[in-house]
Amino acid sequence: MSARTVLVTGANGGLGQAIARAFLAEQDTFVWLGVHVRQDAAAALIRDFPGRCECLVLDVTQASSWCQAVEQILARDHRLDVLVNNAGHHSDHLLATMPLSAWEEVLATNLHGAFHGCQAVLPTMISQRNGRIINLASLSALLAPPGQANYAAAKAGLVALTQSLAKEVARLNITVNAVCPGFVDTGALAAMNAEERKAAQAMIPMRRFGRPEEVAAAVRFLACPEASYITGSIIKIDGGIL
Amino acid sequence: MDDPTSLKERIKNLMVENLMLQVTAAEIADDQPLFGPGSLGLDSVDALQLVVALDKHFGLKIRDPEAAREILKNVNAMAVAVQQKLAA
Numbered sequence: 001m002s003a004r005t006v007l008v009t010g011a012n013g014g015l016g017q018a019i020a021r022a023f024l025a026e027q028d029t030f031v032w033l034g035v036h037v038r039q040d041a042a043a044a045l046i047r048d049f050p051g052r053c054e055c056l057v058l059d060v061t062q063a064s065s066w067c068q069a070v071e072q073i074l075a076r077d078h079r080l081d082v083l084v085n086n087a088g089h090h091s092d093h094l095l096a097t098m099p100l101s102a103w104e105e106v107l108a109t110n111l112h113g114a115f116h117g118c119q120a121v122l123p124t125m126i127s128q129r130n131g132r133i134i135n136l137a138s139l140s141a142l143l144a145p146p147g148q149a150n151y152a153a154a155k156a157g158l159v160a161l162t163q164s165l166a167k168e169v170a171r172l173n174i175t176v177n178a179v180c181p182g183f184v185d186t187g188a189l190a191a192m193n194a195e196e197r198k199a200a201q202a203m204i205p206m207r208r209f210g211r212p213e214e215v216a217a218a219v220r221f222l223a224c225p226e227a228s229y230i231t232g233s234i235i236k237i238d239g240g241i242l
Numbered sequence: 243m244d245d246p247t248s249l250k251e252r253i254k255n256l257m258v259e260n261l262m263l264q265v266t267a268a269e270i271a272d273d274q275p276l277f278g279p280g281s282l283g284l285d286s287v288d289a290l291q292l293v294v295a296l297d298k299h300f301g302l303k304i305r306d307p308e309a310a311r312e313i314l315k316n317v318n319a320m321a322v323a324v325q326q327k328l329a330a
Contacts, residue, residue, distance in 0.1 A: 126294045168287060 002030035005077040006223070007069070009034035009060055009117065010087030012041045014186030015136065018212030019084055022220040024049050032073055034058040034087065060087045060113030066120035079128060082223045083121045085114040085158075086136045090188070095149040103150045110154035111161070118165060122174075131174040132223045135162050136215075139182040139238050155180075159234055166232030175231035177222045182238030185209040205240030250321045252299075257317075260295045261288050272317045289314055296320065302327045 006023045010016040011033035023031045024045075031053040033042040042055050056072060059065040073080050089109040091102040114135055125131025140148050141155035159178055166176040183189065183200055189209065192200065201207055215237050221227055222235070236242055254267035261284065263270075275281035277289070284292075292314055296302040302324055304310045313323045 122290075123294045123297065126291055127298050168290075171287065172291065 003028035004081045005030050005079050006082040007032040008084040011035055012038045015212050016086045017041055018216040019219050022216035032056045061108040063116045066116045070120045080124050082132045084134045085117050087113055090151040092147045106150040107154050111157045114158055125174050126172055129173050133176040134219050134222050135178040137178040137180045139180050163232045170231055177233045179218050180236040181215045182241050183209045186212055250317050253317055253320050256295055260291050300324045
C-alpha cells in the first residue's frame, strides 16, 4: 500500500504528464491519472511506472463521474491525499462574437470541473483530517487578456474558489492553493508559429517559456509536508511577467 | 443496535473527538441546541464535519440542507435519525 494517494486530472496533457511524473518521483506515492477522451500519453506513463499509477476515466464536468472516480480510488487505496485540478481547455474568441457554447464549455471544464472535484473529495479529506487541493489556474486569471474572456473568467473564478475554500477547510488540516502558469511550453502553445513564439518570449522578462517541469515542481511543493502552513495562496509561475 | 442512551453517548463522543470541542461528552445535554444562542456554539464547518462523521460511523447520508437543519438540531434529533437509518 502506498503512503500517499494523488489524483491528477487532465493527466494526458503536457502539464498533467509533468505533474504526474513529479509525484511519481516520490517512491511511496500512487498516482491516479484522470483522463477523458485521450489516454495515449497516460498509458505510456503506466508503462514507465508499472504498479505506481493507473488511469481513471473521468469527465470532470459531471458530478456523477467524480463520484465514481472517488469510489474507485477509495476501493483500492482507502484514502485520497492530494487532488490536482489540472484538466483545462480554452477556446479563444473576442467576446462580441464568442459562441455561447465556447463560453459554457470553457467554464464547465475549468471552473465547474474543479467545483465538482472539490465537492467529491472533501468528505474523504474531512474524514482523514488531512488533504491537499491544488488548482491549476492561469496568468490569464490575473491579466485577463483580450480574446480570453471565457478562459480568464473561469480561471479568475478558480482563484476565488481556491481562496474561499481554503478558509472554509483550513482548520480541518486541508490546504487549498492555486498556481498561475504563464506561457508554458506544452501542446497548448503548438499553434504558435516561430514569429509568434519569438514575440511572446520578448514579453517575458526571462525571455523564454516555462517548462512543464517547472510548474510541476511548484505543484509538488504545495503538496509536500513542508508546505503545511500555506493555504489560499496563488503562486504565479510566469518568468516574471506580472 | 445501540439502545438510545448509549447511541447518544456515542454521538456525543464523536462530536467531542471530531469537532475538538472544549467540553466533555457528559457536559452536552441531549436537547442542547448545537447552533445559535444558548447553544454549543457550532458553526457551518462543524456542521460539515458532523455530516461526514455521521455518514462514516452510521451510514447516515444527509444530502438535503433542510434535513440537515432538522437532524443537526441537537443530540436527540441526531440519535433519532441514526436509529431510523439503522432500522431501515
